[in-house]
Structures are given as C-alpha cells and as structure tokens.
Amino acid sequence: MLFSPLTIGGVEIKNRFVASACEDNLATEDALLTDAIVRKYHRLAKGQVGLIISSHLSVHPWGRTRKYQLGIWSDSMIPGQRKIVESVHKESGKIVFQLGHAGLSASRDVIGRSPMGPSTDESPMGDDSIAEVINAFGKAAERAVEAGADGIQLHAAHGYLINEFLSPFFNHRDDAWGGSEENRFRLLREIMAAVKKALPERMALLVKLNAHDFTKQEGITPGLAVNYAKRLAELEIDGLEVSCGTSSLSPWKMCRGDIPVQEIMKHVPESRKLKVQQLLEKMRENCTLEEGYNVEAASMMRPVMGRIPLFAVGGWRNLPAMEQAIVEGGTDLIPLCRPLIREPSLVRRFGEGKTKSASCTSCNRCLIAVGSNLPVRCYYRGLPA
Ligand SMILES: Cc1cc2nc3c(=O)[nH]c(=O)nc-3n(C[C@H](O)[C@H](O)[C@H](O)COP(=O)(O)O)c2cc1C
Numbered sequence: 495m496l497f498s499p500l501t502i503g504g505v506e507i508k509n510r511f512v513a514s515a516c517e518d519n520l521a522t523e524d525a526l527l528t529d530a531i532v533r534k535y536h537r538l539a540k541g542q543v544g545l546i547i548s549s550h551l552s553v554h555p556w557g558r559t560r561k562y563q564l565g566i567w568s569d570s571m572i573p574g575q576r577k578i579v580e581s582v583h584k585e586s587g588k589i590v591f592q593l594g595h596a597g598l599s600a601s602r603d604v605i606g607r608s609p610m611g612p613s614t615d616e617s618p619m620g621d622d623s624i625a626e627v628i629n630a631f632g633k634a635a636e637r638a639v640e641a642g643a644d645g646i647q648l649h650a651a652h653g654y655l656i657n658e659f660l661s662p663f664f665n666h667r668d669d670a671w672g673g674s675e676e677n678r679f680r681l682l683r684e685i686m687a688a689v690k691k692a693l694p695e696r697m698a699l700l701v702k703l704n705a706h707d708f709t710k711q712e713g714i715t716p717g718l719a720v721n722y723a724k725r726l727a728e729l730e731i732d733g734l735e736v737s738c739g740t741s742s743l744s745p746w747k748m749c750r751g752d753i754p755v756q757e758i759m760k761h762v763p764e765s766r767k768l769k770v771q772q773l774l775e776k777m778r779e780n781c782t783l784e785e786g787y788n789v790e791a792a793s794m795m796r797p798v799m800g801r802i803p804l805f806a807v808g809g810w811r812n813l814p815a816m817e818q819a820i821v822e823g824g825t826d827l828i829p830l831c832r833p834l835i836r837e838p839s840l841v842r843r844f845g846e847g848k849t850k851s852a853s854c855t856s857c858n859r860c861l862i863a864v865g866s867n868l869p870v871r872c873y874y875r876g877l878p879a
Pocket residue numbers: 514515516517518548549550592649651652702737748749750807808809810829830831832833860861864870
C-alpha cells in the first residue's frame with residue numbers, strides 16, 4: 495500500500511510518502527533562494543518522496559517567522575521558486591508550496607514592528623489589514639502558479655495567523671472575524687476564495703489544520719477541529735493534513751519526542767534557570783513520541799471528509815506501523831518531517847526493502863536550530879556551542 499499511487503486534486507503521487515513542510519533557515523536575509531535550498535528539494539525528490547511540501551513560505555513581509563525564511567510576497571521571488579519546482583520535476587517528483595503568515599509568531603526583529611494577530615493589545619488587525627493579508631495569499635498563489643508548483647497548502651496550523659483566527663484562545667473579537675465558529679472561520683474561507691481564483695484545475699489545494707492547539711485555555715480541540723474539517727470539505731479542498739501544537743506555546747506537542755533541555759538552558763537567564771528546568775522536565779513526560787500521534791484526531795475527521803485525502807503528520811518512524819495505518823484508513827498518506835532531515839533518502843531505502851525504522855531519534859535539536867537561526871539539519875550529535 496505504501497508504494498501505491500494516489501491522486502490528490504489533479505495531481506498523481508507515485509507513493510504515499512509526503513515530505514511535510516520543514517523550515518530550513520537556508521534563504522538569504524532578503525528571503526530569497528539559495529543553492530542550498532535547491533539542493534534540499536532535489537535530494538528529497540531523488541529520495542523518491544511522493545509529494546514534497548515546501549517550507550512555510552511567507553506571503554507577506556510582516557508575516558515572517560524568522561530571518562532566513564523563504565518568502566513569496568514579491569514577483570521578484572518567482573524565478574527562485576521556479577528553480578525549486580524544476581529541481582523536483584527533474585526527478586519526477588511533485589511539489590506543493592506551503593503558504594503562510596506567522597501572525598503573532600512573526601519575529602519582531604525581522605519584521606521591524608509588533609506582530610499582528612486577531613486580538614492583541616498592541617496590534618489587533620483592522621479590516622484593512624485583514625483584507626491586505628487575504629490579498630497577499632491570493633497573490634502568493636498566483637506566484638506559485640507562475641513558478642509551476644503542483645499545488646499549494648495553506649498553513650492553518652501551529653499557532654500562526656490563520657490558526658489564531660480559528661482558535662478561541664487567540665481570537666477574542668466580536669466583529670465579523672470572531673465571536674462564533676462561523677466568524678472565526680471567515681478568514682480561512684476568504685483566503686480559500688482568493689487562492690481558488692488563482693489556481694488552475696491541475697493544481698491541488700491542501701490545508702494543514704491543528705486538531706489540538708494545546709494552549710493554556712481552550713483553543714482548537716478535536717471536536718472543534720472536526721467542525722472546521724467539515725467546512726473545509728464543503729469548500730472542496732483536495733486534501734487535509736492534521737497536526738497539533740503551536741510553534742511558540744506548545745512546540746513539544748507539535749514535535750513530540752525528547753526536549754533538549756541542556757540546549758535550551760543555555761539561553762535561559764541565570765535567575766530563571768531552576769524554574770525553567772523543572773518546567774521542561776515535567777513537560778518532557780507529556781511529550782513522548784507515539785507512532786502517528788495525530789491519527790486518532792484525524793480518524794475523528796474521517797466521517798466528515800468523505801473521499802477527500804486525509805493525512806496525519808507526526809511520529810511516523812516504523813514501516814509496519816505506517817503500512818497498518820494506511821490499510822486501516824487512519825491516514826491516506828505518511829507525512830514525514832524530522833526523519834527526512836536526517837535521512838532524505840529514507841523513502842528510497844524503504845522501497846529497496848531496507849526496512850529498518852527511520853534513524854531519527856526525535857531529539858528535537860533540529861527544532862531548536864530553527865529557532866536559533868541555524869541551518870536546519872540533523873544535530874543529533876549536538877548543536878554548535
Ligand atoms: C525543523 C522543523 C521545521 C518545521 N517547519 C515547518 C513548516 O515550515 N511548516 C509546517 O507546517 N510545519 C513545520 N514543522 C512541523 C512538521 O511539518 C511536522 O508537523 C512535525 O515535525 C511532526 O512530524 P515528524 O514527527 O515527522 O517530524 C517543522 C518541524 C521541524 C522539526
């Protein structure tokens with residue numbers, strides 16, 4: 495089953511493996527392409543990954559997560575995006591661009607202003623800036639078309655802007671953009687409408703959605719996520735990737751496994767060290783990696799999704815478990831992020847019958863690297879001092 499093809503939207507994928515979106519800190523400070531980025535995608539395509547989802551591409555200069563994130567907010571970025579697509583198509587791979595706006599998680603230093611969100615004291619978004627963001631997604635989709643991508647994925651997960659509007663934890667508005675489920679969904683609905691206008695029939699429209707925000711007070715929880723999935727199915731998306739956690743408030747739920755406490759402690763001021771260490775040690779117990787840890791939530795969404803491909807990201811490491819999940823209908827595809835950072839040719843290896851589990855230990859040093867502006871690769875042996 496893992497090596498059987500599947501069609502998503504009009505896009506035929508040769509096997510069930512997906513390279514889940516992975517920021518790499520490999521762009522220039524101007525958010526432009528580098529050769530290292532092209533090499534990354536070429537390696538994945540050569541490694542026989544059926545569908546590659548690009549790193550989170552910022553649709554707006556105020557939506558940047560960090561300094562070396564790749565952008566898609568200007569036409570001058572199209573030639574770079576095209577090079578990525580060509581490097582994947584050369585190896586008969588398929589690539590979808592992940593479009594996003596970091597909202598409150600945007601880097602203040604990088605964007606040079608306070609980050610925007612649905613309900614911040616400093617910078618709650620007005621109708622004009624909401625319209626600007628919707629327009630920016632539409633324009634970014636046009637650029638993805640120009641660049642020859644096979645589709646786009648809207649990043650509505652991990653506590654970024656779209657997630658913030660969807661989540662009652664972040665969104666306290668009482669206007670047309672908040673206050674009810676319908677209103678909190680409105681931003682995503684309008685963005686969908688804007689990008690659909692740009693996308694030709696041949697391209698797939700995917701969404702990455704949180705099934706659980708794991709915020710202090712209730713945000714998106716699986717029950718609400720099912721309702722959102724139903725709305726997305728009614729809008730005829732071509733595929734839904736199910737994730738959880740937020741990059742700033744609950745990263746260890748998003749990327750389960752170990753918490754690299756020692757590395758984190760290096761950045762904590764002396765006065766707070768003891769408290770932070772105790773907190774991290776406690777969190778560690780609740781973040782252990784389970785194979786396919788979003789499958790249960792995805793299964794709740796299955797009945798409302800009909801025949802639309804549904805895929806649960808997170809924790810896939812062993813081939814028999816992946817095969818079983820596909821056979822049982824827990825997930826239609828196997829998205830992999832950290833395992834492919836360590837072994838970009840993992841899928842090819844599996845295909846050759848070398849079925850030893852992925853060698854990624856989920857140590858999560860790659861995640862610390864993202865936040866530290868280091869190029870993303872496997873830092874299992876330790877981050878630079
Ligand atoms: C280094 C790193 C970068 C990531 N970048 C993105 C990203 O750009 N967009 C996104 O939706 N998720 C991103 N994620 C989350 C992954 O796509 C995935 O949801 C998560 O790592 C769990 O899957 P895994 O167990 O296969 O690693 C990132 C994760 C890591 C570790």
